[in-house]
Amino acid sequence: MTETKRQRVVIAGGGTAGWMAAAAFTRTLGRQVDVTLIESSEIGTVGVGEATIPTLVFFHKLLKVNEQEFMAATNATFKLGINFENWKDLEHAYLHAFGVTGKDCWAAGFQHFWMRGLKEGLSSDFGDYCLERKAAEAGRFAHLPNNGLNYAYHIDATRYAAFLRELAEKEGLTRIDAKIEDVTVREQDGFIESLTLDNGQVVEGDIFLDCTGFRGLLIEKALHTGYEDWSHWLPNDSAVAVQTESVDDPIPYTRCIAHDAGWQWRIPLQHRVGNGLVYCSNYLSDEAAIDKLLSNIEGKPLNEPRVIHFRTGRRRKQWNRNCIALGLASGFLEPLESTSIHLIQQGIVRLLRMFPVDGVIEEDVNEFNAQADFDIEHIRDFIILHYHVTNRTDTPFWRHCRQMDVPASLRHRIDLFKKTGRVFREGSELFDDSWQQVMIGQGLMPESYHPIVDSMSREELEGLLTQIRTQIDRTVDKLPKHQDYLSRFGQ
Secondary structure, eight states, rough: OOOOOOOEEEEOOHHHHHHHHHHHHHHTTTTTTEEEEEETOOOOOOOOOEEEEEEHHHHHHHHTTTTTHHHHHOOOOOEEEEEEEEESSOOOOEEEEESSSSOOOSSHHHHHHHHHHHHHOOOOOGGGGGGHHHHHHBBOOOOGGGOOSSOOOOOOOEHHHHHHHHHHHHHTTTEEEOOEEEEETTTTTEEEEEETTTOOOEEESSEEEEEGGGGGGGTTTTTTEEEEEEETOOOOOOOEEEEEEOOOOOOSSEEEEEEEEEEEEEEEEEEOEEEEEETTTTTTOOHHHHHHTTTTOOOOOOOOOOEEOOOEEEESSSSSSTTTEOOGGGGEEGGGOHHHHHHHHHHHHHHHHHHHHHOOOHHHHHHHHHHHHHHHHHHHHHHHHHHHSSOOOHHHHHHHHHOOOOOEEEEHHHHHHHHHHHOOOTTTTTOHHHHHHHHHHOOOSSOOGGGGGGOOOOHHHHHHHHHHHHHHHHHHHOOOOOHHHHHHOOO
């Protein structure tokens, strides 16, 4: 029996993307691959992606990460959702929670029952029927049996990279502290052959992961893959970030506060708060954005505000030749729904499933790229939804977002929900219950509901709605305060 050659995986760049990939490959395919990561301690990382979604919990289970050790190392807090303030209207807020709202039946989602209840004066706010939302609003959290409470984390991204680095190095990863000066591409097939570093070292590999951020040193500068610009749908192109001291106990949700030309985030960690302002430079200058952010923070700033410019979109191929782009090198969607780390892990897990043990296969590359396109396009549509479906017309930015054309795929979802109240999950797309939460939260109300709802008597419907709310309220009442639970679990 011929022994399979160990594949040489070279990761260009560290940061969240590089070290997530390093930890995943060394802890799952460590016997089949040799992993080398190249990063320069002189080059900083963007490192503001500090809010996550529940898929990270399962990624950590794949890597056999101890949750308490991870939370202590990253000063993490628990996250149950995102509170959207001033998005539908000024002074209006709703919480997009990670859980399922109500109870569906085989023919119709819960929103149909809720709509009839609303018509007959039986329903309260849509979010009252979601456990995660009620727990978040009450500032409570605990692990429940059978994943009874869906959650994610707020993390210190820099500490997270350091935590993953330690895991990967224990598994035998080789780290080289150097800058990449040149990329050698083979003439015969266009594959990357090696990287030349500023210390003179040449690193050869079979598979190269581009985690070099917006620069895309491998996927773009060497392979000229191309970039698809989505700024006509997502016009924000800048962000300014600053960290502040904590002035109160951390809440178990992210705050997304819309402003005149974009939105502001507040992400509570155990030891500080991450703050940022996302904006469109056509409507707000960098200087004005810094002033706006600093005038809307709580607590003393811990660092100087840092401005980041970006262009929303994606590489035309995530996998090109023997190079796979991860993180910012693969494209960028603003962090409105905290999907940046999710897209990194999706790329990693997808590559692990299709790993080219015997060389790159075109069919794998095509399938990988098709799945990657599917993932990011659906997330793109979901983010556009927040901007386009709004009552706000008070500033040029919001008038533009409300009036702009949107992708046909999103237009279909909006029209279908408006006319029928129906939402269908397509394939393995990320968001499910989230669509109706956000559409209703943004003010899009269905014009009708499914006729199967009328098979229930008024008394039966009232009983169903009351039962769901009562069960949720009883569960929330038994949960400890988020800070109390953190003190016992995550410190």
